[in-house]
Amino acid sequence: MTAPALDRAVPAAPRPRFLAGHFEDLGAQTETAQLGIWLFLGSEILFFGGLFTAYGVYRANHLELFRYAHHFLDWRLGALNTVVLIGSSLSAAWSVRCAQLGQRRGLRATLLVTLLLAAAFMAVKYLEYSHKLHHGVGWGASCHPDAEILGELPAALRAVPVPARLGTFFAVYYLMTGLHGIHVLAGMGLYLWLLARARRGDFGPEYWAPVDTVALYWHLVDMIWIFLFPLFYLIG
């Protein structure tokens, strides 16, 4: 029966609620979380690096087809989504600030705005995908654009026949934007979770590491779109 005696020997400092047993204090826990998220983000960059390589190889070898195919994408929708993601990154960064300063209402509001802007991004993406797939613009061998979507192309391109390898461009397009979209969906799940915890009042000046790590992930998703937007929508 030595345990009670030992307990009394330790000065009674209340242990923070969210401090895991294997950390000395919340500072060490936060630093470890940041180390972990940065390593994860590094692996994400390398992960997308493989797809950017596919893009580079395809573009280097079939530049003329690339110039043709990018006219199927509406740069206005791409620009709209860029603005939406920049806004969501702003509110994500603001949510970290609110948590650190203990502004609970501001934290809930910024988390909700981030979530809604992420949903808006996916809504625009849905409109783009469904428009293309509805008019036969699939990937690989299933890419047979119908007359209606071909009619939307610039007049100079309507005169030339549809290139045989158009589907390869769209395979790269759907893979890269699709994987990015999956990341946005995952981010929405994370923001729902943060929102639920913020409503419970979990976060404050002592404990804000989850808000920060999720925001860092969200900024990386924004960063990848910053490259996808010009590469697909703007340059031909």
Next chain:
Amino acid sequence: MTTPSDPPTARSGPRAEHVVPARTLLATAAALLALTALTVAASRLDLGAVNAVVALAIACAKASIVALFFMHLLYERRFPRVILVASALFAALFVAFVVFDTTQYQPDLRAREAQAPPPAR
């Protein structure tokens, strides 16, 4: 976060964290929006191969702004910077070397294809 009246806390509680000022966050978003407008405007001009270079340069500038301010790398210790810069550098190396390689072999492949066309799908 720590005020002078706080008791000295050695290794207890979270370390004093840099809170990014509101003005910095707003300026970061404004810069990103301005660069988005710039990249769209630049793509309207027909500069040939330079278009891609300009678009990538602006994208790199935007990504750096996101990393420095939104991801608060400017205020971080060295380790996160090393991770981000190293992984971006290796991803860029990967893309560059594979693209050099494929453009090197492409003329040979095209010549062989011209001799014996691949079976039609």
